[in-house]
Amino acid sequence: MSMYFKNVSKIRYEGKDSDNPLAFKYYNAEEVVGGKTMKEHLRFAVAYWHTYQARGEDPFGKGTAQRPWDNITDPMELAKEKVRANFEFCEKLGVPFFCFHDRDIAPEGDTLKETNEKLDEIVSLIKELMKTSDVKLLWGTANAFGHPRYVHGASTSCNADVFAYAAAQVKKAMEITMELDGQNYVFWGGREGYETLLNTDMKLELDNCARFLHMAVEYAKEIGFKGQFLIEPKPKEPTKHQYDFDAATVIGFLRAYGLDKYFKMNIEANHATLAGHTFQHELNVSRINGMLGSIDANQGDLLLGWDTDQFPTNIYDTTLAMYEVLKGGGFTSGGLNFDAKVRRGSFEAEDLFYSHIAGMDAFAKGLKIAYKIIEDGKMDQFIADRYASYTTGIGLDIVNGKVGFKELEKYAMTHDQIKNASGRQEMLEAILNQYVVSG
Ligand code: XLS
Ligand code: NI
Ligand code: NI
Numbered sequence: 273m274s275m276y277f278k279n280v281s282k283i284r285y286e287g288k289d290s291d292n293p294l295a296f297k298y299y300n301a302e303e304v305v306g307g308k309t310m311k312e313h314l315r316f317a318v319a320y321w322h323t324y325q326a327r328g329e330d331p332f333g334k335g336t337a338q339r340p341w342d343n344i345t346d347p348m349e350l351a352k353e354k355v356r357a358n359f360e361f362c363e364k365l366g367v368p369f370f371c372f373h374d375r376d377i378a379p380e381g382d383t384l385k386e387t388n389e390k391l392d393e394i395v396s397l398i399k400e401l402m403k404t405s406d407v408k409l410l411w412g413t414a415n416a417f418g419h420p421r422y423v424h425g426a427s428t429s430c431n432a433d434v435f436a437y438a439a440a441q442v443k444k445a446m447e448i449t450m451e452l453d454g455q456n457y458v459f460w461g462g463r464e465g466y467e468t469l470l471n472t473d474m475k476l477e478l479d480n481c482a483r484f485l486h487m488a489v490e491y492a493k494e495i496g497f498k499g500q501f502l503i504e505p506k507p508k509e510p511t512k513h514q515y516d517f518d519a520a521t522v523i524g525f526l527r528a529y530g531l532d533k534y535f536k537m538n539i540e541a542n543h544a545t546l547a548g549h550t551f552q553h554e555l556n557v558s559r560i561n562g563m564l565g566s567i568d569a570n571q572g573d574l575l576l577g578w579d580t581d582q583f584p585t586n587i588y589d590t591t592l593a594m595y596e597v598l599k600g601g602g603f604t605s606g607g608l609n610f611d612a613k614v615r616r617g618s619f620e621a622e623d624l625f626y627s628h629i630a631g632m633d634a635f636a637k638g639l640k641i642a643y644k645i646i647e648d649g650k651m652d653q654f655i656a657d658r659y660a661s662y663t664t665g666i667g668l669d670i671v672n673g674k675v676g677f678k679e680l681e682k683y684a685m686t687h688d689q690i691k692n693a694s695g696r697q698e699m700l701e702a703i704l705n706q707y708v709v710s711g
Contacts, residue, residue, distance in 0.1 A: 315607025416460025536565025566606025590638025
């Protein structure tokens with residue numbers, strides 16, 4: 273196997289006192305936390321688009337990235353080199369999964385037919401390399417937003433020809449995801465949204481989006497695709513208003529159109545921030561609705577209003593995220609996909625390793641802290657006590673549906689001297705600090 277990352281050998285766990293930047297300080301793949309290894313809990317994935325496609329370009333300047341495949345000019349040769357590089361990269365990091373958009377792995381041809389042929393050629397190479405590797409596909413998706421044909425959206429485009437083209441593209445993306453044994457298939461509503469209501473029939477666009485998803489569900493049944501369908505909420509960017517705004521909006525939409533039993537959420541930290549929520553909020557909403565499927569693990573910059581896709585290094589966030597994941601019973605088909613890119617200034621290939629190591633360590637630490645919080649039970653006990661009034665007397669009657677307004681009025685007439693208890697927010701924040709610091 274050719275070597276793309278020659279200066280880096282297999283990344284090992286060296287523990288918290290190691291000063292080797294190319295070693296894990298907290299992520300110890302085989303270490304058992306509550307009956308499962310860290311590898312089984314965290315199910316890390318490398319995002320193909322950020323790792324092999326992104327060049328660090330921004331609106332003010334060209335890409336700065338220096339990559340081992342930079343001298344290859346033939347697009348198909350380049351695509352193949354990246355496939356090989358992906359396997360070497362994931363193996364060196366010990367990351368068990370990767371994720372891709374159809375257009376990340378193969379270039380488009382002049383016609384849809386040609387594009388699909390190119391895709392097939394690359395998929396066969398991936399399949400071939402999978403035979404001798406433990407690296408698997410966490411999820412596949414279709415890039416139905418980048419090409420100019422998607423200027424007005426894909427399934428929500430005003431142009432029925434675009435709807436049809438997107439359907440053909442997603443059909444193919446589902447097929448290759450299945451062929452590569454992908455464990456999930458993601459729908460991120462790239463340009464499904466609007467810029468202005470002055471030119472938009474929102475009702476028709478939403479109905480069409482639901483029609484599209486129903487077609488996907490039907491087709492999955494037809495071909496026997498058993499992977500989990502995921503929807504990734506995002507409130508804005510690229511459009512001013514994205515229909516899949518946040519978890520609550522998406523869940524409401526799925527229920528309204530009878531799609532809820534086929535989908536779960538793929539929650540991205542930075543998208544939560546853009547929606548004006550915390551990462552934990554989005555995970556919690558998904559979890560309590562039984563729809564927490566997978567995570568796009570990154571972080572945003574609270575001072576910036578766009579999707580900066582930074583590597584997750586904030587231990588508070590990773591702790592509270594893993595708290596929600598553990599409370600939800602852990603990942604099944606999902607995992608932690610690093611939908612994150614190195615900064616423009618971090619242009620060397622080695623930075624791809626430093627960034628993933630930083631993210632993996634942050635989540636490993638978060639997992640351990642979250643597990644300890646749950647195991648100790650102090651936080652749970654506080655919440656249970658806070659709602660204790662619903663476990664006896666009138667509260668229990670409310671929960672059991674035994675009383676209505678008339679009975680409650682009668683009760684309130686004789687219980688109007690109400691006593692509340694403190695919410696103790698600062699005390700709880702200090703307890704959380706103790707957990708995070710003592711780790
Ligand atoms: C963009 C999204 C995208 C999805 C996959 O903001 O995060 O990368 O994860 O299409
Ligand atoms: Ni994402
Ligand atoms: Ni994103």
